[in-house]
Structures are given as structure tokens and as C-alpha cells.
Amino acid sequence: MPPEQSESLSSLRINDVEVVDTFAEAFPIKATRLVLTAISERWALTAATELCGNATSVIACDVEAAVEQTIPSGETPDGRPGVSVLVFAFSIDALAKSLQSRVGQCVLTCPTTACFNGIENCPREKQIRIGGAIRYFGDGFQKSKKPDHRRFWRIPVMDGEFLCEDYFGTITGVAGGNLLICGTNQISALVATEAAADAIRKVPDVALPFPGGIVRSGSKVGSRYPKLKASTNDAYCPTLRSLTPSELPADCQAVYEVVIDGLSFDAVNQAMRQGLHAAAGMPGVLRITAGNYGGKLGKHHFHLRDLL
Amino acid sequence: MPPEQSESLSSLRINDVEVVDTFAEAFPIKATRLVLTAISERWALTAATELCGNATSVIACDVEAAVEQTIPSGETPDGRPGVSVLVFAFSIDALAKSLQSRVGQCVLTCPTTACFNGIENCPREKQIRIGGAIRYFGDGFQKSKKPDHRRFWRIPVMDGEFLCEDYFGTITGVAGGNLLICGTNQISALVATEAAADAIRKVPDVALPFPGGIVRSGSKVGSRYPKLKASTNDAYCPTLRSLTPSELPADCQAVYEVVIDGLSFDAVNQAMRQGLHAAAGMPGVLRITAGNYGGKLGKHHFHLRDLL
Amino acid sequence: MPPEQSESLSSLRINDVEVVDTFAEAFPIKATRLVLTAISERWALTAATELCGNATSVIACDVEAAVEQTIPSGETPDGRPGVSVLVFAFSIDALAKSLQSRVGQCVLTCPTTACFNGIENCPREKQIRIGGAIRYFGDGFQKSKKPDHRRFWRIPVMDGEFLCEDYFGTITGVAGGNLLICGTNQISALVATEAAADAIRKVPDVALPFPGGIVRSGSKVGSRYPKLKASTNDAYCPTLRSLTPSELPADCQAVYEVVIDGLSFDAVNQAMRQGLHAAAGMPGVLRITAGNYGGKLGKHHFHLRDLL
């Protein structure tokens, strides 16, 4: 995501760190939440990790997905430890298609798991069907049960039954909240960005779809190869300083980006605030900025000025 | 995978555990190995985990993939900590297509990583291109270097350069080695199967593609729904005992399967041996068996008798 | 901790689980909180884990100690990721003596760490000195700094300086809150107790000093060996049913205890509530009870009835 020219921007500060007076530009996207439970938090996380793999960016993956948080056993639908997962796609149909496959391959298969809808009060026409699609694996032995206006499928498997809710709600969320952390060297920048990601993971209603929550291959729209819609954001590549105009601070040898998807503007805003303050406390951080497209493409603007 | 009728089979034993005198039936498959390095073992594992997500079974995923092992920094191509990953697909083309996308989405994006070929001495016509396909992300700023007859692409990114080897070797491996662990209850069966998976992970040249290395949704070929090629293996579902002929021991309430893919017959055989002995030492295990199709479909047969 | 005879007790229920109408009996104890920061949450946890090792019970260890929670970098004294640790002992002097040694051996030595007081507003006579005792390691090169009425020691080490606060507050807390989870077998009881421990770890101001938060060697006061002050609680040992009067439910093969130390009655009470409800949702749990001494020894009584 190419940040606009920062030269003309005035600068803010947290501690000794420069905060560019710019904004992150984000987009509406369709979202859902799955609550996975299992015999232990560890097994719920195992299923969630498999489910959320190869799901970093809807540019090339079918969905963006990541773990939201862990849920104590006293607070889940079936009284067992749980993990909530947020999943994002360009359309409700894309969500449905992807999750019918991913839940079938990654959760149905995983020891002891069950799978529950995590978006309440969604009108039927915006719901997607998951359990109802997977149930045929039961080869006619599956059964439905319907307590409290919700329908569940009980699909017999080798360790008992896989319980999967029939319909899942969807919501229009926000994709592409972001922070760019510019550091003096690769490891310092990375450790500071990890601190930001750790802080953001404590905020509800958001998820970080990239590996470990962090992306190092920032991109610009378009490329010199006609087929390629996006390519490396050369203005942010430290090795290209002598070849192309640079947006980097003078002593910066590395930049990392945190990309934040969320269920609402407020959730992404709060996540960006926590991440900004967490990164600003770390050694070796020169500048924190954010990526946008001049404000014309994305509906949601998150101004760093408002997060101080 | 429906084991054949065990009633007619004589029984072997390890300790007090019954080992059915049967065999696992497995298939040739195309395989490759990627060596991912990073600034730390933890980041190499982060990239590997993202890369291997949603890759449990080629029935519905584009590939089967899992971490093989960690590699100390003194033994990797670039002297940094590494992780090797094994990836399997029905054809060389399917491997190439999947990995061009997965490496681009999950490794190129991941902080500090590099990506090296892990199959030496492969004839050119069986090699697949990864770095050479991803290089265009560099938007013309990428460069190649060619020490020692191997070509690498250096693609500029925000934390420096992503180094990715151009070509990767492939090999004809083995898919579908397996063990079925029958236990007195769900948790005992699971803990015993985890012990088997832990032991198998110490064997080189094999990988366990299912979540946590274990699958609970064993399947049979076909179903009563014409479109569905595979469905739940009802003879191994403890909740269906009263509805359908059962293959389960009398007191068995849960079965888990370890599915093993490997680079050779010998590697899968050694993995099955380690897993068999590890599971047999655990409490609550009633029977260990393996899945086959009568021996007519798969080229490779792993007889449990030979593993005692 | 020997629960009193449960036969005469009426029973409560959560779901299908029996909750004995009894109470946990706990004691006043001296407590402090250390906030450890480091370059990453992982290194803060590494120091905390070393510091809290061999600290399960003040019966035989110098202190009881465990991690309380992780703290995002934006919320710690030095802006780096942190972990808070709670430490308990019979006297303020015992706390001081133990922590001067433990911080010197386990935190001073640990890469990148700093160590801050986590109990504010403590009168000077109840404070203990840590940084001021360790500072001599600096061999005269140590320096103090004193922002905001707090004094810190900067002790030169090979990776820079170890920053350690001079004085730490203490408080009178509560030791020995507890729950006893009775299960149908060992693994089920353990998994249910883990769910309770996981839920309790989300509650502030409490810590679980035993390994993984759980103890299996419940004790009674005294023994047939005169020197031994405590011995196995035979009424709760499933293998002794035929040899000694048993307090166990008929089908119970295993019991685990969660022991909870905290900074206040309310914190321990809230932790017991979360743990009770978490365990009650898990499969294989027959009964949940608590340990006491008839109410005559300990000042604090936590009635399970009040936690439903």
C-alpha cells in the first residue's frame, strides 16, 4: 500500500519517535466469525491455525483470516475451551465457498473440535451456510438438532461427532487498517513491530492476517509488467535508495507493516492506537506512518493524529 | 481410508496392545522440499506454518504440506536458522502452481525469510520454477545471482531483499502411510496418537499434513450422495455401532488416524514403526491397525507385522 | 489440604456436575508484584519462568511464585513488552531475602530485562529492597536515577545496563484458595482442570504457583512419621480405596487441585468462580469440591455456593 508523499507532511511525536501526520486508508469487506471449541485450548488453536493458513491477502488468497482471541471454557457454547477466528472476503458468496472447504478440510478433520457461529442477529439473507454444506460427509448418518432457534449438524466421525452450526452470520467489516514501522535495522524494526502486533492482539473484533501479524512485502498498485496488478513498493525498499525516489528516513534500513482487518471502524481504530503506542516505546524506531492511496479509493480513513 | 475386515485377521501384540496383522496402503505422489530460513527459528516456523495451512488432503486442498524439521543455523544455505517443509501433489504442474502462489503469499510476505530448494540432483524436466515466477513482484528491480550452478532471485522488499531460489527439484514420494489408534475414550486415544505423532516428527523425510498431525474424520470411498467421492468411514464411528456394522473393538469409544506422507517407502516405513511403538506404550490404547483398500489401489503396502 | 467429610454435605450442581456445598480455607500471606520487561514478551516470559521455578509451596520452597499476566509494551514503565509476576512468602523478610537472590540469579542474568515494582502506595516500612541489594554486582560502576520519587539502579552488564527498581511494595494477600476437580479418569480430570487453570489465568491479581497451575499431590496435615508435617491425603487417593476411608465419588479415578494465591479476597474469589464454571463445562467431571481444615485454621473462607 503506497503511502502518499510524506515530505509535505508535518510531523507529530510520541516519545522520540516521529509520527507522520497521515492516515491509513481502508475498505469495506464482508466478514464472519467462527468460534472453534475443542477438548483443550491447544487443540482449538491447532484447528484455527490450519483454517487460517494461506489466507494472508485477498489479492491472491481466497480469504484473509486470523485468530481473534481465546475464550475460556466457561464462556463458549459447549462449555469447552475455544478460539474465535475472523474471516474476510470480497463477497458473501466468496466467504461461503471458502469456508465450506476450509472448515471441511481443517476443522472437521481436527481432533475433538466443534464449530459455532460467532455473529449474532444477522438477517437470514446475509447468512452463509457451513454445517449444512458439510453435513453430507456423514453419508446419511448425520443428524440435526435445533435448540434455541439455531440449527446444528452432528456428523459422525471416528472420535464421536463433529458438531457444526448450520448458518453463520456475516457483517460488513473493514480491511486494510495499517501501520508502517520504520527502524534503524532489520531486527530492531521487527521486534518493535512484534510489540505492536502483540498489543493489537489484545483488542477484540480485529485480526492480523499476515504471517505472525506482520508483512514485509509492501506493495504499490500496478507494475511495469502489464499482467501484474501490484508490485513491490520501491519507495519503501531500503536497497533501492540509489535507484528510485525513496520515502524512507535517512538512517532507516528496514520497514515492517501491520495490516489490520476488523469488524468495525472503531475496532480497527482502537487496534491502530494500541499498536502505535506499543511500537513507539521500542528502541530503534525512527518513524511510524501509514499507507493510503490519496484517500480516493477507500471509504475508511484512520488518521494517526487522532491516535496519539 | 476403510481398513479391510479385521475379523478374519490374526492378531499381533506390543505390550498389552493388540496390533492387527494388516497393512497400510499408500500411493505414489509428487513431492518437493522447501528450506525456509529466517532471522530466527521462530520466524522460519511462522512462514512454514502459514505456507502449510489449509493443506491437509489433496482430495480437496491444492496440496498436502507440513513441516519436516528444524535446521540449525550452521547447516542452512545462508547460515541462518531454518525449517524444511515437504509438499505433495498429484502432479508436478500442480506442485508448481500451488507453490508459486503459496510462497508468494506466505513466504515473500513474511519478515526476514529466504527460500531454498531442498531436493538436489533433480533432472531439469522434473524441476518446478518458484523464484523465477515470483520475481516479477520486484517490478524490474529484482536481480539474479548464480553461484555454484544454482540461480537465485533477489527481490527488493521493505526489510531488504527476499532471496528465493529459481528452480526446485521434485521427486516421486509416497502418500497415505497411516496408523489407526483405537482407544477406550476420546482423550486417551488422542493423547496416545499425539505420542505417535511426536515420535514420527523425529524421523527425516516424512511429514504429517493433518492438523496437529492427526485426523479424526476417517473416510471410505464413495457415499450415498452421488456427487461425493468420499464420506465418513461409518464402520469406525463409535456413535454408529447400533446402526451399521462396526470394525471397532468392544470398549472403544474413539479412533484417531495418523496419515504420513514421505519422500520414500523406507522413510514412511520407519515413521510408521516409530509411531506404532510410541502409541503402544500409552495407556488406554486397545488396538492399533491401519487402513487399506484391499491392496488393489495403492502400490505401497506397509505391513504392521514387519514393524514390531 | 484435607477437605472435611463431604458425606454430610448437601450438593449443588452446575450442568450435570455435582458441586459440594463446602468452602476453601485460605490464609493471609505477604505478597509482592514484579514487573519484568524485555525486548520481547518472549524474553520477559523467559526471565519470569526462571524466577518462578522451584517455587510451588512455602511448605518447602522459599516462596510461592507464578506469572500473573503479560503487559503490552504501551503500558509498561519502560515502553517494552512486560510480564507481571506475583510472589508470596510468610514474612516480608522472607520475600526480601528470596527475591534478592532470585532476581540476581534469574533476571539480572537474563538478556535485555529490566525489573520494576508492581505494588504502588506501600508505606516504606513494608517495602523490600531489591535493586539496592543487587547493585553491588556493578562493582562501583552502578548508578542510581530518581525520577518521580522512585529510585532505580542502573547496573552495567554485557548487553548494556540492567535497570532495577530499588524498593518494591508488599501487601497482605491470600494463599491457598483452591478447587478440587474429581474426574472419571486421569486424563479427563487433567484436561478439565487445565480448562479451569486457563480461565483463572485471565483474572488479574492472582497466580497459580504449582506446575502448569495444577497439583496432584494433595496433602493432609501430619503423618505417621513424626518429622513429616504433611503427607498424602489418602482419602483422596483412588488407589487407596480398599485400604483407607475414601472421600471420592464412586467412579472417580483421579482428582486434581488448583491452588490459587492472590492479592485480595475478591481476586481469589473471582478466580475460583471462573475456574469452577470452566471445569463444570468439561466432559468427565464428576464432582467439584474444595479443601479446608474445618474452618478453624484459615481466616478466609470461599464458599462454593456463592460462586454458582
Add this chain to the structure above:
Amino acid sequence: MPPEQSESLSSLRINDVEVVDTFAEAFPIKATRLVLTAISERWALTAATELCGNATSVIACDVEAAVEQTIPSGETPDGRPGVSVLVFAFSIDALAKSLQSRVGQCVLTCPTTACFNGIENCPREKQIRIGGAIRYFGDGFQKSKKPDHRRFWRIPVMDGEFLCEDYFGTITGVAGGNLLICGTNQISALVATEAAADAIRKVPDVALPFPGGIVRSGSKVGSRYPKLKASTNDAYCPTLRSLTPSELPADCQAVYEVVIDGLSFDAVNQAMRQGLHAAAGMPGVLRITAGNYGGKLGKHHFHLRDLL
């Protein structure tokens, strides 16, 4: 541990990293190995971590201890997953006293564990008693069993029985093998030293007693305070360059040390070799050296020259 003056030393190299032509000086010490098993590798590790806490240096702790390696369930005495732990002290009596307490507090208490001797063929007069000392906790209900000339105690606890071997062998090992990694800044030096520690952990018969395997508070013998036997190694403190003669390379801002204890000279030598090569491949490493006392105090000398 104060390395001798490096100025007069010629230099070796691995890649671009300077390796000082010096040696690590180490000492004979008494050692034992415990094999802890449990229902899962994770619980065996939980007990081992508690047991090895607050055990970094025999200067001030009762023992030095760390995990050696994990053991698959097929290869342990009771067929369950295991972890081996190495423990070191100045005398056999100190080992016995410490482990009677530590096993009682940290292993007896820990869910599902058992504890086995890991040093075979030790003459009786060099053995230490652990199970035989802890057995009294059983309050007369404990039983011994004696298969194969080894005696075990079965001590009844709430989840069944704690099985603990009566006697454990000891051996004369080696304490204080070490490497000093000098880096351009704190985080680079740390990440490189972590790579060394990761590589060393794959070598059998050695253990790393400091937090995460790494120590940052290198010490010299003596101090200006008469009571203090050791104090900060000021020649290796980057913040003291202007105050005291420095042994650091010009651009070095941080040094970390790996301290290696082992069961034999060869094991420590092999560990140092693996660690040296692992660190030398990492970015930001300026120099690798080792600590000694001029060779007069310690019996064992490990020359870096021999490890290239």
C-alpha cells in the same frame, strides 16, 4: 568469566566473523540425569521447567539445571513421552539434598509424572537417593517394586501413583564451557546467540542452565566490595568503555555468553563447535571469543581453534 587479554591473540575467522584464538576454561563438577515422563511431552516439560527454575549458577543457586532433550514415548522406561534433565552441583551430597527437595516440590506435585534415573552403571557409593527420601510422603501407603535390580517407589497421590526410582547415578561432568558472542547491537547479538543456543540444544549430554540458555551478566572474580566474590566483568560492558579498559571490538554494543555444562569433555566440545558455527552464520556478529582465567584454575580447556 574474564577472558584474558585478547589484544595479544592472533585471530581466526569463520566467514567474515573474527574468532579469537583463545580457549574456554571449565571445571569438573558432579552431575546427574533425571528422566521425567508424563502423559504428554508437554506435561513432562512442565515438570522439567519447574524443576530447573532458579538454577542458573552454583555461585548462588543450590544447583545448575536445564532440560537436555525430549524422548519419544517408545524410548522411555514407562513407554510414555519423556524429557531428560541434567543437574550439576559441587558435590554428590549437594546434588542429593537439592534434588530430594526439588523432585518433591516440582515433580511429585506435577500431574501424571514419573521420575527415572538416567545415569546407568554408577557404583553404589556415588549414587544419590531420591525416591527413597520422598517416599515418606506416602504416609505408609507407599510400596516398592524391584524389577531388574532397580528399585522404584510407588507413592499414592490424587491422580494415581507417583512412580520414582530409589537411587540415581552421578558422574563427574564439566561445568563452564562457554562462548562469548560480540555483536553490533543488542538485538543482533541476542538473535545470533539464540541461534547458537538452538544449535547446542540438539547435542546430547549437555545443558544450558541460564535463562533461555543465555547470560548477559558476565562476571569477573572478586570486586571492590570485600564480601562479593564476583562482580560485573567491566571489560565487557559496552557502557563502561570510557571508564575502564575495554576488551570489546570497536563497534560492539552488546555481548552475550552461552554457558554450557555437560557430562563429558567431548560433549561440551561438540556443543561449543555447533554453537560457534551457528553464531558465525548470523548477521551482526563481530567477534566470537571465550572466557578463561589464564588456564590456571580450570582443568578443562576448550580451544576455539580446534572447533573451526
